[in-house]
Amino acid sequence: MFMSFIIGAKKPHHAHRFFAKTTDTKAHYHTIEGYTRSVNGNSFDRHIHMYRGVTSFENKHYHRFYGKTGPAIPLADGSHYHEFEMRTYYNYDEPLEVKFGGVKYGDPNRPKHDHWFKGKTLDIVGEDPYF
Numbered sequence: 001m002f003m004s005f006i007i008g009a010k011k012p013h014h015a016h017r018f019f020a021k022t023t024d025t026k027a028h029y030h031t032i033e034g035y036t037r038s039v040n041g042n043s044f045d046r047h048i049h050m051y052r053g054v055t056s057f058e059n060k061h062y063h064r065f066y067g068k069t070g071p072a073i074p075l076a077d078g079s080h081y082h083e084f085e086m087r088t089y090y091n092y093d094e095p096l097e098v099k100f101g102g103v104k105y106g107d108p109n110r111p112k113h114d115h116w117f118k119g120k121t122l123d124i125v126g127e128d129p130y131f
Contacts, residue, residue: 017125
């Protein structure tokens, strides 16, 4: 029986862990961590992942972030990783006193700042072993 094997034919769904430290701005930095959105892909098809989250809580505030990774970069062992680079969304330099929680925006004259981050995804998680 002849079985053909096509490189790149198998594209299991999976996600990656990620972790990065932001730039130091206004005398503080944040960390970002989480999991990318799951997609079907392999090491050779140049797929990307979306990611989003909230930074660590530092200096009495946090920042939201959203982005997409670069294409899959193959490794010698057959796995892959992705690079990512983005900025956080702005937040006020001095936190607002919000009585019931939540986020309040809208004062264009209030000083704001953001942070940049970049890194590489970590291990693959959530891959279907029966694919």
